[in-house]
Amino acid sequence: AQSVTQLGSHVSVSEGALVLLRCNYSSSVPPYLFWYVQYPNQGLQLLLKYTSAATLVKGINGFEAEFKKSETSFHLTKPSAHMSDAAEYFCAVSGGSNYKLTFGKGTLLTVNP
Amino acid sequence: DADVTQTPRNRITKTGKRIMLECSQTKGHDRMYWYRQDPGLGLQLIYYSFDVKDINKGEISDGYSVSRQAQAKFSLSLESAIPNQTALYFCATSDSKSEGRGTQYFGPGTRLTVL
Numbered sequence: 001a002q003s004v005t006q007l008g009s010h011v012s013v014s015e016g017a018l019v020l021l022r023c024n025y026s027s028s029v030p031p032y033l034f035w036y037v038q039y040p041n042q043g044l045q046l047l048l049k050y051t052s053a054a055t056l057v058k059g060i061n062g063f064e065a066e067f068k069k070s071e072t073s074f075h076l077t078k079p080s081a082h083m084s085d086a087a088e089y090f091c092a093v094s095g096g097s098n099y100k101l102t103f104g105k106g107t108l109l110t111v112n113p
Numbered sequence: 114d115a116d117v118t119q120t121p122r123n124r125i126t127k128t129g130k131r132i133m134l135e136c137s138q139t140k141g142h143d144r145m146y147w148y149r150q151d152p153g154l155g156l157q158l159i160y161y162s163f164d165v166k167d168i169n170k171g172e173i174s175d176g177y178s179v180s181r182q183a184q185a186k187f188s189l190s191l192e193s194a195i196p197n198q199t200a201l202y203f204c205a206t207s208d209s210k211s212e213g214r215g216t217q218y219f220g221p222g223t224r225l226t227v228l
Contacts, residue, residue: 032216044219099215106153
């Protein structure tokens, strides 16, 4: 069984500030982990993924995430928020032979000028 | 052109009507999925198909059915729509043979409203 918990349904930051979106996972097998972003009225776009290679993963638009097995976490960060980062972000976990994704409930990121 | 397309993009229908949502992909992927998204609930898996002859129920399959007409096409049907099926529906695909197995690629979504 696998599950994802995203801490904070809504995060608000100022433009230029650090973005930190938290994700904790549970998986009975070594996981693959993903962050997706959903801009208003659009589908989900892959931001980055961890597939058992480097624990620090760099994605698009300056985002990165670090896989920490001891903490069962995969938090998403960006050093400096931009107005265009305002969107909903979903963490997802995949494990086992079927590779199905289980999604968290999402975190809405607001960026204030 | 988009790799994963969904039709229609928006649909308003009435309770009791039969509705079909269609998904097509040009990515050559073998696996396809249908999700629904409700505010605050994330994405919930309705059905998934690992190939044309392999179709499986997801977490919330009651009231839905699917058809995998070809590797590139996967349709979702609501046999008798009800208001609580009002939601945003997404199709996704993945490639079981790629190094990033499990990575799913999403269509733009269909917004369905059942009155």
